[in-house]
Amino acid sequence: MAVPIVMPKFGQMTEESTIVEWFKKEGDPVVKGDLLFAVETDKSVMEVESFEEGTLIKIAVKPGTSVPVQSIVGFLGTPGEPIPEVPKPAAAPKPAAAAPAIAPAAKQKVAAAPSPSALAVATIATPPAQFRISPRAQALARESVIDPTRIKGSGPEGRVVEKDVKAYLAAKGYGRLRVSPSAKRLAAKEQLDLLSIPTKDGRIGVVDVERAAAEKPVPMTKIRQIIAERLSHSVVTAPHYYVTVEADMTELVAYRAALKKAGTIFSLTDFIAFAVVLTLKEFPQFNSATDGQTTRWKSRVHLGLAVSVDQGLMVPVVWNADELTMTEFSTLSKALIEKARAGKLSPDEMNGSTFTISNMGMLDVENFTGIINPGEAAILAVSSVIDKPVARDGAVVIRSIMKMTLSSDHRLIDGASAARFMNAIKTRLEDLETWKPLT
Amino acid sequence: METFDVVVIGAGPGGYPAAIRAAQLGASVAIIEKDAFGGTCLNFGCIPTKALIAAADLFARIQHAEALGIIVKDAYVDYAAMSAHKNRVVAKLQGAVKTLLTANNVRQFTGTASFKDRNTIAINDDLTIGAKKVIVATGSTSVMPEYLPKSPNIVESRAFLDFDHLPKSMIVLGGGYIGCEMACMAALLGVKVTVVELLDDILQLVDADARREVRTNMEKNLGIHILTGAALEDITAERGGVQGRVGNETIFAELLLSAVGRKPVTEGLHLEAAGLAANRNGFIDTDDYCRTKVATIFAIGDVTGKVQLAHYATAQAIAAAENAVNAKPRKHETLVPNVIFTAPEIGTVGLGEDEAARRGRAIKTGKFRFAGLGKALAAGETIGFVKWVGDAETGQLLGATAVGPHATELIASATTAIRSEQTAQELTRTVLAHPTFSESWMEAALALLGEGIHALPRKKQAD
Numbered sequence: 001m002a003v004p005i006v007m008p009k010f011g012q013m014t015e016e017s018t019i020v021e022w023f024k025k026e027g028d029p030v031v032k033g034d035l036l037f038a039v040e041t042d043k044s045v046m047e048v049e050s051f052e053e054g055t056l057i058k059i060a061v062k063p064g065t066s067v068p069v070q071s072i073v074g075f076l077g078t079p080g081e082p083i084p085e086v087p088k089p090a091a092a093p094k095p096a097a098a099a100p101a102i103a104p105a106a107k108q109k110v111a112a113a114p115s116p117s118a119l120a121v122a123t124i125a126t127p128p129a130q131f132r133i134s135p136r137a138q139a140l141a142r143e144s145v146i147d148p149t150r151i152k153g154s155g156p157e158g159r160v161v162e163k164d165v166k167a168y169l170a171a172k173g174y175g176r177l178r179v180s181p182s183a184k185r186l187a188a189k190e191q192l193d194l195l196s197i198p199t200k201d202g203r204i205g206v207v208d209v210e211r212a213a214a215e216k217p218v219p220m221t222k223i224r225q226i227i228a229e230r231l232s233h234s235v236v237t238a239p240h241y242y243v244t245v246e247a248d249m250t251e252l253v254a255y256r257a258a259l260k261k262a263g264t265i266f267s268l269t270d271f272i273a274f275a276v277v278l279t280l281k282e283f284p285q286f287n288s289a290t291d292g293q294t295t296r297w298k299s300r301v302h303l304g305l306a307v308s309v310d311q312g313l314m315v316p317v318v319w320n321a322d323e324l325t326m327t328e329f330s331t332l333s334k335a336l337i338e339k340a341r342a343g344k345l346s347p348d349e350m351n352g353s354t355f356t357i358s359n360m361g362m363l364d365v366e367n368f369t370g371i372i373n374p375g376e377a378a379i380l381a382v383s384s385v386i387d388k389p390v391a392r393d394g395a396v397v398i399r400s401i402m403k404m405t406l407s408s409d410h411r412l413i414d415g416a417s418a419a420r421f422m423n424a425i426k427t428r429l430e431d432l433e434t435w436k437p438l439t
Numbered sequence: 440m441e442t443f444d445v446v447v448i449g450a451g452p453g454g455y456p457a458a459i460r461a462a463q464l465g466a467s468v469a470i471i472e473k474d475a476f477g478g479t480c481l482n483f484g485c486i487p488t489k490a491l492i493a494a495a496d497l498f499a500r501i502q503h504a505e506a507l508g509i510i511v512k513d514a515y516v517d518y519a520a521m522s523a524h525k526n527r528v529v530a531k532l533q534g535a536v537k538t539l540l541t542a543n544n545v546r547q548f549t550g551t552a553s554f555k556d557r558n559t560i561a562i563n564d565d566l567t568i569g570a571k572k573v574i575v576a577t578g579s580t581s582v583m584p585e586y587l588p589k590s591p592n593i594v595e596s597r598a599f600l601d602f603d604h605l606p607k608s609m610i611v612l613g614g615g616y617i618g619c620e621m622a623c624m625a626a627l628l629g630v631k632v633t634v635v636e637l638l639d640d641i642l643q644l645v646d647a648d649a650r651r652e653v654r655t656n657m658e659k660n661l662g663i664h665i666l667t668g669a670a671l672e673d674i675t676a677e678r679g680g681v682q683g684r685v686g687n688e689t690i691f692a693e694l695l696l697s698a699v700g701r702k703p704v705t706e707g708l709h710l711e712a713a714g715l716a717a718n719r720n721g722f723i724d725t726d727d728y729c730r731t732k733v734a735t736i737f738a739i740g741d742v743t744g745k746v747q748l749a750h751y752a753t754a755q756a757i758a759a760a761e762n763a764v765n766a767k768p769r770k771h772e773t774l775v776p777n778v779i780f781t782a783p784e785i786g787t788v789g790l791g792e793d794e795a796a797r798r799g800r801a802i803k804t805g806k807f808r809f810a811g812l813g814k815a816l817a818a819g820e821t822i823g824f825v826k827w828v829g830d831a832e833t834g835q836l837l838g839a840t841a842v843g844p845h846a847t848e849l850i851a852s853a854t855t856a857i858r859s860e861q862t863a864q865e866l867t868r869t870v871l872a873h874p875t876f877s878e879s880w881m882e883a884a885l886a887l888l889g890e891g892i893h894a895l896p897r898k899k900q901a902d
Contacts, residue, residue, distance in 0.1 A: 206835065
């Protein structure tokens with residue numbers, strides 16, 4: 001008896017997911033624990049294991065297709081047995097009206113055919129349903145390796161007929177093109193319109209087609225699309241402004257080294273993040289959100305830590321950071337960052353942050369600014385610790401200096417508050433008395 | 440001090456065409472040669488070897504003429520006369536090079552060039568000339584491995600070509616194309632030849648099927664003893680011969696010809712005075728426009744360490760000369776045929792089957808053997824084949840190999856087809872004359888598409 005394989009539900013908020021890749025082919029045997037397929041949710045990429053045994057007799061959902069959670073995506077069974085009909089997945093329900101400050105859940109927004117004007121190279125698009133063309137015209141277009149959907153048809157209801165294609169080719173100077181036989185076949189294979197391939201003297205060689213093929217638009221991964229949408233949304237809706245301070249890290253760096261020598265290991269990020277947590281308790285407006293009409297204070301500090309990973313940016317969240325000791329915080333954040341790098345964060349581990357830190361200290365930068373995560377009031381950008389000459393007591397000395405820049409949402413926070421908030425963090429980092437009892 | 444627009448250092452197959460092309464474009468040009476005008480190719484390489492190989496080939500055909508009904512009695516080789524023929528050819532061509540240079544108003548200097556700075560060149564330390572642009576075309580020379588004893592019975596190819604007699608037996612150290620050409624030539628003229636190659640097979644530059652074809656003929660028909668995968672060790676030179684050991688086998692011959700490779704010539708050039716330096720392997724690095732890292736200095740040919748072939752140097756020469764004189768830069772060509780005058784001959788161009796496999800490129804191949812070709816049967820020359828390598832999806836012709844009679848000529852039409860980006864489909868629609876060797880390209884293209892007319896259908900392979 002065929003057993004359906006269903007799309008699991010990842011996390012509270014996930015309504016639909018996309019199969020990125022099947023690890024098994026139809027006909028492959030499957031045992032419990034085998035990886036079946038990879039799924040991209042609106043937050044991350046996950047691998048799905050089989051809980052059953054049998055043969056994969058049907059793949060119902062092809063890679064790249066987004067389906068609602070709990071839909072049937074395939075069947076396990078014994079080879080040769082009849083395959084049950086797959087019910088059409090119901091339309092994905094509208095994303096639930098979640099916490100108002102969270103950006104709307106990303107919807108698939110990949111354009112089926114990119115608009116020609118925006119791109120140097122046109123691909124031969126799958127014709128829209130209402131596009132009409134005669135078989136002879138279609139054959140001539142295919143033979144010429146051009147996109148017939150760009151041709152205005154003179155037949156009934158705008159149907160493109162052979163003479164339209166001929167006129168179009170003549171008007172575009174197709175006859176002047178000198179396309180090498182290999183280039184023509186390659187263009188056909190790559191679905192490129194020969195008329196759109198740039199040429200100086202009418203010659204089109206394999207190199208020209210390869211270059212055009214390499215420039216074809218490639219859909220972004222879903223995770224990148226989500227990042228893109230959320231960042232754009234934030235920049236458009238939250239008026240950002242920036243306040244930078246320098247912290248003298250000389251003593252803290254030495255203190256950390258001494259602790260390490262004694263066997264207690266904290267990262268510099270631990271100190272900075274914990275200084276932020278302590279300061280957020282003092283300045284609650286930085287731990288809030290606005291939709292432009294209302295403000296909402298968050299009673300807990302859930303600290304997001306931006307981590308760069310192969311596929312983009314992940315922000316694991318240390319929940320209830322305000323309740324943790326420094327050691328607990330350090331252990332938890334380290335584990336989360338490792339999980340993020342391995343692509344193994346669960347959706348709930350990257351949800352719900354109330355304030356975010358982006359640390360580029362290890363990337364040797366002087367200073368940078370962050371874009372506020374939607375639903376938060378500010379983001380702190382932490383740069384590298386750099387030895388610099390500075391004035392102390394009327395003399396120039398070399399100190400380890402670190403710049404931090406806060407991006408704030410001006411709807412919630414005014415400049416003077418940001419200045420006070422930043423200086424409070426700076427003071428904590430520079431005062432070892434803060435840390436001695438905590439470490 | 441006299442100053443020229445372009446000074447070319449070296450008058451080989453790279454240098455002299457560069458000088459002529461620059462002169463054609465209106466530049467004042469000087470060329471400096473320390474040895475012989477025409478370079479290695481004309482004096483000690485391509486041309487003299489081909490003079491000898493052509494003679495050896497004719498001798499072999501005379502010996503086999505009986506199969507075609509021609510009886511030649513008492514044919515024998517007068518090597519001194521053969522060598523004199525070779526010398527006449529070389530002298531004639533050398534004269535022609537000088538005539539061409541003079542006719543194009545290229546000033547010729549004989550001597551060793553060395554940079555004083557990037558725009559000043561000393562010739563033999565007694566004359567200094569100025570150069571707005573310099574093209575370095577100093578070429579390469581045979582490597583004599585250090586471990587070989589010094590002996591008149593141990594020579595490299597240049598000295599070997601100077602002989603007016605052949606030894607009774609010889610060891611060829613190195614199974615590359617120079618070693619194999621010399622081995623075949625000598626064997627055809629009756630010398631007992633042993634080839635020793637350290638790598639697993641001879642002629643590693645060409646595809647395995649072509650290697651197999653040539654090696655079989657060299658061993659079976661020419662009686663050449665080929666030892667691969669082991670070094671020649673314990674080499675001693677005594678009066679009357681050279682002895683060595685390969686694995687467990689002791690070999691002895693009257694002469695040892697070293698053909699283990701060539702090294703670039705930059706000695707005495709004082710590149711550092713011009714702000715240049717040879718790379719780790721002794722070559723001068725250049726880009727696709729033949730530019731070195733010094734803006735006014737170009738380099739071409741063997742000294743650049745790209746492909747060490749005369750015609751490649753010439754192709755680079757034309758680009759370098761144009762780039763030195765004109766403002767509009769042009770890349771040199773990169774599709775370079777390779778011809779090897781073994782018995783049978785080999786011609787290759789473009790992507791090889793083995794190389795495609797190494798790169799993981801999806802290809803299809805189509806082969807046609809001369810044994811199935813009317814003209815080959817008629818001429819009594821049925822060894823060998825032609826082979827296309829094409830893109831698996833588009834059928835673009837990417838590479839070709841020819842082995843057998845006229846292979847070095849046959850490769851020309853394949854080169855033209857690949858350069859003009861022809862597909863296997865186009866080639867099958869090209870009418871080639873019957874009966875010729877050339878029509879086998881069309882058959883091979885059909886074979887690539889699985890549509891061969893004069894070949895048995897391929898059996899469907901069971902998966």
